[in-house]
Amino acid sequence: MNIKPMLVRLQSAIGRNDLVEQMVLIPEPKRRSFTNYQTAPSVNLIVAYNASPNSHTALDIAFWIAHQTRLATNQQVTVQAVYVVEENQNDKYLDKVNWANYLTPCECGVSDVYQSTTSVLTQPKLKGITQHLQAQIVAPLEEADRILWQARSLAEEWQGSFKSHLxxxxxxxxxxxxxxxxxxxxxxxxCRSINHAIIQTLGFNFPCAILGIPNGIDE
Known part of the structure; x- marks a missing residue:
């Protein structure tokens, strides 16, 4: 699929002539056949979304391009938002648990390891630990649901085909x-530059084109 017509249509719609140069951070892989992708029955646009202002702009641009592509080509276009809860996120939350609020000094001793837990850790304290841990683990999931709800709300405004991934x-x-x-x-x-950390991490042999956001479009 040739992405240049998409950007040309976007340029025309917003009165800019520099979007191709500013937005294309990683070009399409040369191994892909433009002919095959131009005739493909559907188009999939993926957006890395975390509810930040820049990612919101990227999602808005994706819906804008999807709308224009549907009108110009009659192809089915699906915008998909991906939110990633970073690894060890739960560990970070667990590290914040103040165990001193629940455990007495004797409960941490080596000699207590083989003792009955019922005689050392009372039921109220166990319940308190469980509730606290549940709150700390659930928090990132609730945040993820809120973030993806924002993306779905924007999709409803554009009335376009949408999927979300957690x-x-x-x-x-x-x-x-x-x-x-x-x-x-x-x-x-x-992001606005090829020098952004995420671009460097994704690498330059990415399986599809990567587009950023141009300067001034969200101002």
């Missing part, structure tokens, strides 16, 4: 997995 692990690894799984045509990122 992934756990390394951001670059999970984005690559989703791009490959969905046979994505474009990955949108909320």
């Amino acid at each position: 992934r756990f692990g390394d951001v670059a690894t999970e984005l690559t997995k989703v791009v490959e799984l969905e046979a994505a045509n474009v990955l949108f990122l909320g």
Whole structure:
């Protein structure tokens, strides 16, 4: 799929003539056949979304391009938002648990390891630990649901086809997995430069084109 017509249409719509140069951070792989992708029945646009202003701009641009592409080509275009809960996120929350609030000094002693837990750790304290841990683990999931709800709300405004993905692990690894799984045509990122850390992590042999956001479009 040739992404240049998409950007040309976007340039025309917003009165800019520099979007191709500013937005294309990683070009399409040369191994792909433009002919095959131009005649493909559907187009998949993936957006790395975390509810930051830049990622919101990237999602908005993706919907804008999807709308224009549907009108110009009659192809089915699906925008997909991917939010990644970074690996060890839960560990970070667990590290914040103040165990001193629940355990007495004797409960931490080596000699107590083989003692009955019922005689050392009372039921109220066990309940307190469980509730606290549940709150700390659930917090990132609730945050993820809120973030993806924002993306779905924007999709409703554009009345376009939309999917969302919640992934756990390394951001670059999970984005690559989703791009490959969905046979994505474009990955949108909320960054403006090829020197951004996420671009360096994704690498320059990415399976699809990577587009950023241009200067001034969100001002």
